[in-house]
Amino acid sequence: MTSLAQCPICQSHIEKSADRIPRSEITDVWKDNFNIAVEKYLPEEVVTHYICPNCRLGFFVPASPGDDLMYAQLQKFDWYYEDNKWEFVTASSHMSPSDSVLDVGCGVGRFLDLLKEQGFNKLKWCGNKPKSCR
Numbered sequence: 001m002t003s004l005a006q007c008p009i010c011q012s013h014i015e016k017s018a019d020r021i022p023r024s025e026i027t028d029v030w031k032d033n034f035n036i037a038v039e040k041y042l043p044e045e046v047v048t049h050y051i052c053p054n055c056r057l058g059f060f061v062p063a064s065p066g067d068d069l070m071y072a073q074l075q076k077f078d079w080y081y082e083d084n085k086w087e088f089v090t091a092s093s094h095m096s097p098s099d100s101v102l103d104v105g106c107g108v109g110r111f112l113d114l115l116k117e118q119g120f121n122k123l124k125w126c127g128n129k130p131k132s133c134r
Contacts, residue, residue: 005061007052018058019049036073041066071105081108088114097121 005014023042030038041064048061066074074080088111095101095115100122103112112123 005048005050005059007050007055007057008059009057010052010055012052012054014050014052017048018051021047021049023047034074034077036070038066038070041070071107075107081110083110084114085110092118095120100124 004017006012007014023039023045026042026047027037027039030036043064044062047064049058050061051058091111092115097119099120101112101115101120102124103109106112112120115123
């Protein structure tokens with residue numbers, strides 16, 4: 001069987017998509033729930049959702065990163081900067097306190113706060129301006 005996508009985490013080949021979502025459905029949900037227009041971030045008519053059979057990561061193709069404006073709009077919601085997101089716990093479980101960590105685009109730095117609590121001390125915070133990390 002031909003591989004349709006490759007997992008960005010474990011590099012496994014994915015042979016079946018979980019779902020194909022029309023761009024209009026995604027843009028409608030974002031507009032209705034967040035009052036944010038996301039059309040410009042979705043260049044394709046359909047976004048395909050994959051789930052890696054190896055590591056269980058769910059991801060979308062094409063990848064559609066947002067820009068500063070989109071994230072500025074999301075930051076207005078209380079839930080956006082949760083103190084302890086599931087991805088913080090997952091990421092930190094793959095790290096050691098002796099590791100150096102650079103968190104780029106980390107907003108207010110909640111992930112680094114969690115790492116400090118876990119004994120990490122080689123931390124660098126670059127907020128939402130990656131150019132400031134140079």
